[in-house]
Amino acid sequence: MDPLNELELSPEGYFLATAHRQENVDVKSRFEGIIKGLELVAREFDLPVVYPVHPRARKMMNLFGLRTIGVELIEPVDYLSFLRLESEAKLVLTDSGGVQEETCILGVPCVTLRDNTERPETLEVGSNLLARTKPERILEKVKVMLNRENNRENPFGDGRAGERIVEILKRECK
Numbered sequence: 001m002d003p004l005n006e007l008e009l010s011p012e013g014y015f016l017a018t019a020h021r022q023e024n025v026d027v028k029s030r031f032e033g034i035i036k037g038l039e040l041v042a043r044e045f046d047l048p049v050v051y052p053v054h055p056r057a058r059k060m061m062n063l064f065g066l067r068t069i070g071v072e073l074i075e076p077v078d079y080l081s082f083l084r085l086e087s088e089a090k091l092v093l094t095d096s097g098g099v100q101e102e103t104c105i106l107g108v109p110c111v112t113l114r115d116n117t118e119r120p121e122t123l124e125v126g127s128n129l130l131a132r133t134k135p136e137r138i139l140e141k142v143k144v145m146l147n148r149e150n151n152r153e154n155p156f157g158d159g160r161a162g163e164r165i166v167e168i169l170k171r172e173c174k
Helices: 028-045 055-064 079-088 097-106 120-124 135-146 161-172
Strands: 015-017 049-052 071-074 091-094 110-112 128-130
Touching: 015 028, 028 049, 028 055, 028 071, 028 091, 028 135, 049 079, 079 097, 091 097, 091 135, 097 110, 097 120, 097 128, 110 135, 120 128, 128 135
Parallel strands: 015 049, 015 091, 049 071, 091 110, 110 128
Antiparallel strands: none
16 A cells, blocks of 8 residues: 555655644644644645544544644554655654654654654754644744755664674674
């Protein structure tokens, strides 16, 4: 399955969003701010915002009566499909620490929909900005990220740790 083909998306022709943290989706004002922020981004850039909705987030959207315009709500996707969507997005908006780290490694700009992050390295190297949950601030941070140079150093390594471990084991087990 190729999610880009299924959703009729082109590389860098969409934004990807995730929001699932209890601090965001269980508080109506915060979740509403995120949704409105995603709508502003979709409208400003005339590109779809694709949001695979976590089951709890969907439940809370229904409970709060939240609706969207310009945000394409889709069912959750498997990890490899999500990585494909993530790697080809123009920018990712998220409240997930893991996604912040992945976007940094993939070289995709990220805006975090939280007040803080457990991945400060992403802020330090400039691959991520904290936007919180106010709609105008979300749009502002997206604009800043899209105007930044995308030649950041990956603070999480070069992806060759496994090879190095195998070499050490070969050497030590002789």
